[in-house]
Amino acid sequence: MGLSPWFVFLCSVLVQVSSILADTDSGDTSGLTGIAANWDKNTPSNWNGNDPCGGKWIGIMCTGNRVISIRLSSLGLSGTLSGDIQSLSELTYLYENYSINSSAYTHLELCSLAFLCRILVGCSFSGEIPPELGQLSQLRFLSLNSNKFSGSIPASLGNLSNLYWFDLADNKLTGTLPVFDGTNPGLDNLTSTKHFHFGVNQLSGPIPSQIFSSNMKLIHLLLDNNNFSGSIPPTLGLLNTLEVLRFDNNPQLSGPVPSNINNLTKLAELHLQNSKLTGPLPDLTGMSALSFVDMSNNSFNASNVPSWFTTLPSLTSLFLENLHISGQLPQALFSLPAVQTLRLRGNRFNGTLTIGSDFSTQLDLIDLQDNQISSLTVGASQYSKTLILVGNPICVPGSNEKYCMAPGQSNLTPYSTARNCSVLPPQCLSNQLLSPTCICAVPYRGTLFFRSPSFSDLNSASNFVPLEQDMKTKFAKLKVPVDSINIHDPFFNANSNLQLSLELFPSGKVQFTAQDISDIGFMLSNQTYKPPSMYGPYYFIGQQYTFADDVIGQSKSKSTNRLPLIIGASAGGAVLALAVVALVIFIARRKRTPKRTEDRSQSFVSWDMKSTSASTIPQLRGARTFTFDELRKITNNFSEANDIGNGGYGKVYRGTLPSGQLVAVKRSEQGSLQGSLEFRTEIELLSRVHHKNVVSLVGFCLDQEEQILVYEYVPNGTLKESLTGKSGVRLDWRRRLRVVLGAAKGIAYLHELADPPIVHRDIKSSNVLLDERLSAKVSDFGLSKPLGEDGRGQVTTQVKGTMGYLDPEYYMTQQLTEKSDVYSFGVLMLEVVTARKPLERGRYIVREVKAAVDRSKDMYGLHELIDPVLGAAPTAMAGLEQFVDLALRCVEEAGADRPSMGEVVSEIERMVKMAGGTGPDSASNSMSYASRTPRHPYGGDSPFDYSGGGMPSTRVEPK
Structure with a gap:
């Protein structure tokens, strides 16, 4: 018996309507379905139907009706990546973090994706790197690290002239670094690439001199833990943009370090340890950005203490072990403002060790074992941290001095995020953990690997709290639902990389969704998240996330059984109803009515x-x-x-x-x-x-x-823009005092006259606006908090604010008072004097000023820190000493020791009079304006400004 014309008509309508309703390109849908068919485990729960874009399939991002991104992280998927991927011709992001068999991942399938911009793979690939990757002319990111690739680096990768990030680290690659040989391209062609990460492989041969040139833009050059031989080419000194350099742990690397290495004035981390380098100890004079130096265990010529020892203002860690350096250590070495660790064992330092009384408060370890030091002068304040002099003449047999004892295992525990509970913490279920904010939830876990941090102290909160705050800021901006972050158990692994355990806790729910995990994994693995520069380059390995409600649980057998059900439903006469419903949905989706707005x-x-x-x-x-x-x-x-x-x-x-x-x-x-x-x-x-x-x-x-x-409308931008010169407004000392006074009055009003009183919670220079008369206006109240009807006391609340300005007492206790604003305002005052960021490259302005203040000198000896725009004459900065004293009172560790904002206003008013300021707030005669169209202050950089939903679907340009 044949089907009726009416039934056939309805079926054709249904097919056409379904095709219209499916927003996704049919080829892309087929490609994704084919890819999923090759996985051994269940697909993500909502991967069904024929509309990945409109149906918001987990891990799939679209522009219009085309799939542009696949982001699958920590979902427990396994299997092969099939040839169906070539159907996705608009794919620009491919990020897989699951177990995958690369045998099905053929060269041609990859290379058919002509527009592929980023490949981010953290899987278990093996075999050789496909040379056809060199055909992906638009490639920006090539991250194949932490796999099992073998063989040599294909010379064809030298064709990737748009490459920004090139990461082949942690594989089993062999052979030499390819360079142009007259026929084949090489790495020397990648002049725009900023990251060469080739460490922890088995690469060998000499480092070609032509690989480096003055027109390269490299900032990270990581060739550590390989088998390179020969000497370091002198062309290295041409890389004047370089910030991180690692040649360490190449046991066959020999010859002298190029004498022009001190041309690298932007270099912050230098690693040359555990090789066979010879010649004179490198001269690091003028390399003022250096924070971490390790040249231990080489064969340099014997030398005296180099003069550059005391000229590195950013130095945190100096490792010079077993290098035959002789002479008396200069006292100034111990008072470098940022220094944390000095490992100088196995040398010939002699004479008297004088630490002095002005040693850095950050200095935690001085290891001088096996030298020739005969006496010790510590100083009035007695250095109480770890000092090791075992193996020196000063440690005669039987000495019971602490510094003559063999160093035991440190009793300091590595940093872990503080947990502060105002009440008895709850008992969590077996699959949950207690978050730093004392909420039971299922965290997303993983490991962060930092390849070149600029610090060495793993116990200090100051080295890890900035990372926590910065990550929370980025998550908030990108609308990722993260409530709190737990960092714990940091250690330096065998490759000298800093390894951190990371736990992220969901916000407003007990566990993350699969889409959340996809977004977080993508963000941490494709360098969307950029940590502060003190941590250096990194990569992230996420653990599989377990979902309680079978989020990844739709089986293929159920999927394959849908067709008989559909046929049976059609035979039962439901086609008509389905067609009507489909048409209604179609109309509803295509027509936006005023009711939705209403x-x-x-x-x-x-x-x-x-x-x-x-x-x-x-x-x-x-x-x-x-x-x-x-x-x-x-x-x-x-x-x-x-x-x-x-x-x-x-x-x-x-x-x-x-x-x-x-x-x-x-x-x-x-x-x-x-x-x-x-x-x-x-x-x-x-x-x-x-x-x-x-x-x-x-x-x-x-x-x-x-x-x-x-x-x-506030026309003259932010105080931050004026201090950095971006706004074209130049502020002399008197004008800065008036701006600070105006901001103080605004905050004092919030604390003392608003009803109820208000704590701003995000006082910083980018939230102080300057009007047409350069009067200050406090802005951005998105994080503000009323103190309650009584107007005093404290409020227990989740910590929010901006890294560098954040009150440490508030951070540790989660108890918010008006004194938290006072602390932030004190940081702002120091920023006004120095025009420096509060926290930059591991240098904290509060710590720097405290260490540098010498009240016996004019201008408190702060000439090196004061903004050069202000001039160095004391007469031009009347009241500076009182200003600094007040700022340091504002940043006292205990809130009870800080002044109120009313007191701050009174003191700054006196300073304005000392500086000769009279009359109402108006522009100083010595103030100048530049003709400009300013970027408006409300476009600012608050880490908690709300932004568009979801992760970005367009490329995020790296800095």
Whole structure:
């Protein structure tokens, strides 16, 4: 019996409608389905249907209807990567972190992806690297590290002229480094590449001199733990952009170090240990950026103490063991401001060891075993850290001096993130752990490997807290739901890499989703996340994540059984209903009605008002509500000409109200519900605080799925931009005092006159704006916190803020008081004096100033730290000493020892009078303006600005 024409018609309609509804290119869908068919384990739970893009398949990112990214991390997948991948012709990111059989990963399949920009593989590949990779002309990242590749580096990779990141480390590669031979390309062609990571292989032969040239942009050159022979080529000195250099653990590397190595003035880490280098000890004079130096266990000529010992202001770690250096150690070596570790055993240092009383507070270890030191002068304050003099004449037999005892195992435990619970911590289930914020959850675990950190002390929180804070900042900007981070058990492994155990805890839920894990793994593995420079280059290996509810649990057998069900349903007459439903869905997806906007607006109203607590209801005095059409009109449809800034949340536009008032329109990325708490907080607080030194909120918009804030327009940018010279505004000393005074008054108002009092929580130079008269205005209240009706005491809250400005007492206790703002303000004051970032390359401005202050000298001996723009004459900086004293009181470790902001205001007012300031806040005569179109301050760099949802789908350019 034949099918009726009506039934055939409905089936054809169903097929056509299904095809229309499937937003994803059919070739891409087929390719992904074919790839999944070759996995041994179950596919991600929502990999079904025929619309990966519209269905938001786990790990799949799209632009339009084309798949551009596959990100599968720690999901427990295994099997082969089949030839179906060549169907994905628009694929630009390929990141797999699962067990994969590379035998099916053929050369031609990879090379058919003509537009592939990044390959990030952390799997178990073996065999040789396909030379056809050299055909991927758009390749930007090539990361094949931590696999089992063997054979030589293909010369064809020299064709990858767009390569930025080149990582072949931790494999079994052999042979020489390929260079252009007249016919075949080589690595010397990669002049734009910034990272050569070839360490921990079996590469051999001489390092070719032509591989380096003055037009190369290399910043990381890692050739450690190989079998290179011959000498280091003198062309190395041409790499004036180099920041990290590792030639260590090449036992056949010999000859002298090139004499022009001190041309590398940007070099921060130098590793030459455990080779056979000869000739004179390298002269490091002028290399002021050096923080880590290790040249131990080489065959350099015997020499006296080099003069450069005391001229490296950034030095944290100096390792010079078994090098036959003689002479008396200079006292100044121990007072270098950042020094942490001195390992100088097995030399011929002699005479009296004088440490002095002004040794660095960071200096934890002085190892001088097996030298010729005959006496010791420590100094008045008695160095109490680890000093080892075993094997020196000063340690006569039977000596019971502590420094003459054989060093035992350190009783210091490596750093671990502090956990502070205000109440008795809960009992967690067997698959959960207690987070640093005392919440039971299932963490995502993995290991971070840092290949060249600039520090050596593994016990100090100051070496790891910046990493925790920086990671939280990046996760917040990218909308990754991470509540807290636990770092523990750091150690240096056999390859001299710093290895950290990492645990990430989810925010607002007990465990991450598969999409969360995909995003986090991708972010940590494709260098989207860049740690502070003090940690150097890194890579990440994630562990498999176990999902409680079978998130990865859709079996193939169930998938294969869907066809009979569909046929049976069709035979039962459900085709008509399905077609109707499909058409309705089609219409709903293609037609956006006003009701959706209305529902969105309604949701904000109910969200704002549903709490019974009066403190949760926004107080909107003075702030008006704008419609989206109004804001579109005043910004000329958000035109590029009015684009004056960018932030993690979106863009800022200049606008002009009908009254003629200029405003700054801060528009979060459309369609995102993220950042609602910060958005609401800023509306609620700014609408009820009014002070000339606090930025004014004009209004806000919740119309048409938008979150927009409208501020007064502040034309002269941020204090940070003025200090760095980016804004074109130059501030002399008197003007800086007035700006600091204005900011202090704004904060004092928040603490002492607002009702209830408010703690800002993110005081920093980029949140202090300068108006047309260069008066200061405190801005960005997204992290602010009311102190409560009594206005005093403390609030237990999750730690938020910006690394470098963050109050350490608040960080350790999670107890927030107004004194946390005082600490941040003290850091800002030091920034105003020095024009230096609070935390940069491991140097903390608070620590540097404390170490450098000498109150017996004019200007407290801070000439080297003071911003050169201010000049060095004491008469030009009247009140400087009092200013520094006040700043150091503000950054006392204990909040109780810090002044109130009211006291700060009073003292700065006296300093303004000392500096000759009179009259209202106005521009100093010695102040100059540059003609410019400033980037607007509301585009700032707050680590907790809310941004568009999800991970970026376009390439993130590395710095």
